[in-house]
Amino acid sequence: MDFLSPATWAEALAAKAANPDALPIAGGTDVMVELNFDRRRPSALLDLTRIGELTEWGTDGDLLRIGSGVTYARIITELAHRLPGLAMAARTVGSPQIRNRGTVGGNLGSASPAGDALPPLLAAGALVELASTRGVRRLPVAEFFTGPKRTVRAPDELIAAFLVPSHRGPHQFAKIGSRNAMVIAVCSFALALRPVTGEVGTGIGSAGPTPLRAAQAERLLADELPWRTAAVLPEAVVGRFGELVAGAAAPIDDIRGTAAYRRHALSVLARRTLRWAWEEYRREGP
Amino acid sequence: MRVSCRVNGEQREADGVWPGESLLYLLRERLGLPGAKNACEQGECGSCTVYLDGLPVCACLVAGGQAQGREVVAVEGLTGPDGGLDRVQHAFLQAGAVQCGFCTPGLIVAVHDLLARVSTPTDADIREALAGNLCRCTGYEKIMDAVRSAAAMPPSTAAACPASRPGGPR
Numbered sequence: 001m002d003f004l005s006p007a008t009w010a011e012a013l014a015a016k017a018a019n020p021d022a023l024p025i026a027g028g029t030d031v032m033v034e035l036n037f038d039r040r041r042p043s044a045l046l047d048l049t050r051i052g053e054l055t056e057w058g059t060d061g062d063l064l065r066i067g068s069g070v071t072y073a074r075i076i077t078e079l080a081h082r083l084p085g086l087a088m089a090a091r092t093v094g095s096p097q098i099r100n101r102g103t104v105g106g107n108l109g110s111a112s113p114a115g116d117a118l119p120p121l122l123a124a125g126a127l128v129e130l131a132s133t134r135g136v137r138r139l140p141v142a143e144f145f146t147g148p149k150r151t152v153r154a155p156d157e158l159i160a161a162f163l164v165p166s167h168r169g170p171h172q173f174a175k176i177g178s179r180n181a182m183v184i185a186v187c188s189f190a191l192a193l194r195p196v197t198g199e200v201g202t203g204i205g206s207a208g209p210t211p212l213r214a215a216q217a218e219r220l221l222a223d224e225l226p227w228r229t230a231a232v233l234p235e236a237v238v239g240r241f242g243e244l245v246a247g248a249a250a251p252i253d254d255i256r257g258t259a260a261y262r263r264h265a266l267s268v269l270a271r272r273t274l275r276w277a278w279e280e281y282r283r284e285g286p
Numbered sequence: 287m288r289v290s291c292r293v294n295g296e297q298r299e300a301d302g303v304w305p306g307e308s309l310l311y312l313l314r315e316r317l318g319l320p321g322a323k324n325a326c327e328q329g330e331c332g333s334c335t336v337y338l339d340g341l342p343v344c345a346c347l348v349a350g351g352q353a354q355g356r357e358v359v360a361v362e363g364l365t366g367p368d369g370g371l372d373r374v375q376h377a378f379l380q381a382g383a384v385q386c387g388f389c390t391p392g393l394i395v396a397v398h399d400l401l402a403r404v405s406t407p408t409d410a411d412i413r414e415a416l417a418g419n420l421c422r423c424t425g426y427e428k429i430m431d432a433v434r435s436a437a438a439m440p441p442s443t444a445a446a447c448p449a450s451r452p453g454g455p456r
Contacts, residue, residue, distance in 0.1 A: 002305060025349060028349055036346060095332065097344045098347075100341040100342060
């Protein structure tokens with residue numbers, strides 16, 4: 001096994017092009033578990049922790065661009081106002097030690113359907129930026145995942161950043177697990193209300209082969225929420241929203257929970273996060 | 287491959303490092319520093335917690351090569367102002383917050399970091415900060431006591447504590 005330690009992004013892209021089997025490592029919170037347990041023996045590790053620009057964030061036109069190497073701890077301390085849903089999810093990741101190392105880029109690269117950052121990125125309409133020596137491309141996060149731990153990333157590509165449109169409005173995230181810390185989600189749900197445009201974003205975690213959107217549930221809220229009057233939530237809409245979110249999931253029975261439990265829990269999380277988000281909208285306006 | 291880094295304030299070098307091995311293995315097996323403990327090897331238990339460039343991390347989840355040129359402080363590197371025990375170590379001894387002791391080094395580093403960030407943590411702060419450190423003896427109440435008493439102890443008075451006098455228990 002080789003240890004490739006590029007000092008610049010250009011060197012990293014060249015190294016990945018020359019060694020497409022090299023496994024990128026940033027915080028190591030997924031990769032090192034696989035190495036420690038002999039589950040994976042890549043030809044090389046490609047260490048991305050010496051590339052300063054991956055740890056930077058800033059604006060790019062109307063988008064917020066966050067380098068793939070920004071840790072969960074920094075999402076919480078530096079970006080909670082701009083990305084409240086992602087920050088809520090980041091607070092539920094692992095433990096302080098894990099949040100000091102783990103990155104959103106790693107969550108995208110590992111592509112576990114249970115990745116905590118992924119539902120909020122779906123709900124926020126985020127883009128993933130992929131780069132190689134051939135060039136750069138950006139695609140919606142909803143088109144990035146193709147299956148459990150599988151993505152459209154080509155072997156010579158690296159994840160440079162993710163980008164989030166700067167929509168105002170309430171964001172929520174909720175996750176089911178056996179304790180508050182160190183839990184892989186049984187299921188999770190993220191919701192983003194965009195009152196200015198009357199749009200809604202959703203993300204379902206750990207209840208399908210990939211993180212999923214609940215498109216019908218989004219349309220229901222966009223059409224039925226009393227945006228203009230900010231009136232009390234109609235109970236019928238809340239109930240229907242829960243049903244549509246549960247219906248959009250494609251869960252399986254596994255060691256963490258049954259498919260039936262996941263669907264039930266998702267309907268509860270959907271109704272709960274909708275009430276929280278709508279209360280915030282009524283309190284603070286768009 | 288060779289890895290050079292500062293460990294507990296000293297420049298150290300390790301040769302023959304396998305690219306897939308962890309910083310924890312490097313510390314314990316190549317540099318002879320067995321303070322950080324090897325238990326779960328998947329970041330669940332926190333018993334290998336060390337500082338890497340000032341942030342507490344699970345050493346089992348850092349590749350050895352990622353420590354090249356970095357600063358590592360493990361439990362052996364924590365000392366009070368007189369070179370004796372740090373106040374957190376002293377408080378753990380005083381409170382009896384050590385049963386089998388396997389989780390203790392990681393807890394000491396995690397608590398040391400907490401108190402550096404939050405001088406008077408609430409119980410909720412303490413539980414949150416230690417959520418990634420498991421004590422399978424389940425001695426959490428004494429650990430909570432130790433953190434509260436360490437927080438009440440100014441770092442500069444650690445020298446006055448009997449256990450941290452030269453010749454006292456180390």
